[in-house]
Amino acid sequence: MKKITVFIALCSIVLACSGNKKNGNTSSVDGAKIYKVNCTLCHGMDGKLGINGSKDITASPMTKDERIHLIKNGKNTMTPFKALLSEEEIEAVAEYTFELK
Ligand code: HEC
Incomplete structure (x- = not known):
């Protein structure tokens, strides 16, 4: 009986983790839109x-990490x-700056 309980617990941990991965997708944040507004x-x-x-x-010769740092702290x-954008939004807009031509 004890073994079964452990087995069920493990299953739910695995399920919870695989569910999180799906939600970790950042594509819902639109870098282009954030750029236009800000x-x-x-x-x-x-x-x-x-x-x-x-x-x-x-x-700009800046790397993505340097751009993220600059956007966060200003210059x-x-x-x-x-204070205005979330971590996710800053990353998305930094990524978008590479698409500008
Ligand atoms: C109030 C005006 C202003 C706004 C708004 C602004 N910037 Fe800037 N940005 C500047 C100035 C000024 C610099 C130059 C800073 C310096 O090096 O002296 C700069 C520099 C940069 C650079 C670095 C270019 C380089 O190679 O030196 C990047 C990348 C950048 N901005 C991205 C953004 C992004 C993305 C946003 C929106 C989230 C944004 N900026 C909003 C004024 C602004």
């Missing part, structure tokens, strides 16, 4: 606008976004 003011739709001393994103006149 970033075009200074960078423009194509990332090249350069208002308020901002730099051309399309010419000079660029707003820090860590």
Whole structure:
């Protein structure tokens, strides 16, 4: 009887874990939309606008991690976004900046 209980407990742990993986998919966050709302003011739709001393994103040599850090903490006149966007949203918008041309 004891063995069966352990077996059932293990099964539910495995099920719970596989369920979590499905929910871990971040594709529900739209990086393009976040960019349009938060970033075009200074960078423009194509990332090249350069208002308020901002730099051309399309010419940026920054890696994804560096962009995430910059978006979170801001720099000079660029707003820090860590209080405005979630971790997931910041990652999605950082990823989107690579699509600008
Ligand atoms: C208030 C204006 C402003 C807004 C809004 C803004 N930025 Fe910036 N951004 C700047 C400025 C200014 C710099 C240049 C900072 C510096 O190096 O002095 C910059 C630099 C950058 C860079 C680095 C370019 C490089 O190689 O140096 C990236 C990437 C970037 N911004 C992405 C974003 C994203 C993504 C958003 C929206 C979540 C955003 N910015 C919103 C002003 C802004």
